[in-house]
Amino acid sequence: MNQNFKLYSQYYDLLYKDKPYQAETDYLVTLIQYYHSTAKNILELGSGTGKHAQLLVAKGFQIVGLERSPAMVEIANGMANEKVSFQVADISSFEINQSFDVALSLFHVISYLTDNQSLINTFNHTRQHLHTGGLFIFDVWHSPAVYAQKPEQRIKTFKSDEIEVVRRANPVIYAEHNMVEVNYTIEARNPHSGESNVIEEKHPMRHFSRPEIELLAFATGFEVLHSEEFLSKVPPSSKTWGVCYILRKK
Ligand SMILES: C[S@@+](CC[C@H](N)C(=O)[O-])C[C@H]1O[C@@H](n2cnc3c(N)ncnc32)[C@H](O)[C@@H]1O
Incomplete structure (x- = not known):
């Protein structure tokens, strides 16, 4: 599975050229401002080719992106500057010497973690890299x-x-x-x-149901503040493929 995105990276941006990254970034900024108005820096897990990060920098945030595909990191680092940088890392086992106000994991990255141990490791490592009260925002496939x-x-x-x-x-x-x-x-x-x-x-x-995310959050020191359909903000239902969860580090 580790090589999944190796070839994918060659045409990833073309494949998703119509993905509304700007609208998604505006949506994320609204969430961050609502749940953590003083947030300044962001850790992005599974940052891909750096599209959200680039737009979040334009909104005034500092970003570190972690991504396991070296090819994608190379593309993302093409636009790196003092406010944004990307590293090759596995989100279930990273150690970086920095703490963040917000962790983001976007476009179903958490759904790529199919075994319980990787999920628990990712949530634990994320918590360790957040300030107390920091947010963990991610979207996943919704079981219903x-x-x-x-x-x-x-x-x-x-x-x-x-x-x-x-x-x-x-x-x-x-x-x-x-x-x-x-x-x-x-x-x-x-x-x-x-x-x-x-x-x-x-x-x-x-794919995940809300009780499963609540259990993961409970086991790893987070509380679930809210869930909604990613971008539209409607309550999750059997029509909602991608649900956005907002967790807070206890
Ligand atoms: C659908 S892409 C989303 C990329 C980016 N977040 C976006 O919105 O364009 C999923 C990304 O998650 C990364 N990924 C999946 N599992 C990972 C892991 N364990 N560690 C680091 N990155 C991972 C993949 O390499 C891929 O870039």
């Missing part, structure tokens, strides 16, 4: 929505001047483990030379 909507085969096509990509997603549901293994077949083609190659990737994703 996964059961109601059942993930299906999907095809996504996207292109730029340099590359044309067709991505097929084939989900396998492991209901007893709260897990969906998304198998991607990605065909990338150079429109000029006609050369193409096919990449296969597995992304095992775990």
Whole structure:
């Protein structure tokens, strides 16, 4: 699973070029201002290519991003400055010599942690790097929505001047483990030379219910302040794929 994003990083920004990073950042800033108005610095777990971080810096925050994919860190560090930096790290086992007001983990990063030990380790390490009263904000796949909507085969096509990509997603549901293994077949083609190659990737994703997050929070020294649909703020339901949780370090 560690190599999942190695190839993915080559076309990640293209794949998500229509993702509303600015609107998401505005939403996150509203949450931070509401729950921790004096917050200044942020630890981002699974920071990808640094899109949210870049926009959060523009809002006046200082950011350290942790990301296990060296290729993504390299892209993100292309825009690093004294306010933002990115390091290659596993979010379940990092040690950095700094404490933060807020930890963020965005776009289902926590759902990539499919086993209990990795989850507990991540929550514990996050707590250790937060000031007392610090926030941990993350979004995860929501079990009631996964059961109601059942993930299906999907095809996504996207292109730029340099590359044309067709991505097929084939989900396998492991209901007893709260897990969906998304198998991607990605065909990338150079429109000029006609050369193409096919990449296969597995992304095992775990989904969560609120009691499960409450238990994790309880076991690792956090309290759950609130949960809502990511971005829309509506109460979670079987229609809500991505739920945002706001936790506070006790
Ligand atoms: C869907 S991407 C989201 C990236 C970024 N947060 C965004 O919103 O664009 C999930 C990211 O989580 C990272 N990731 C997953 N598990 C990780 C782990 N254990 N440690 C560090 N990064 C991890 C992946 O490498 C990938 O960049």
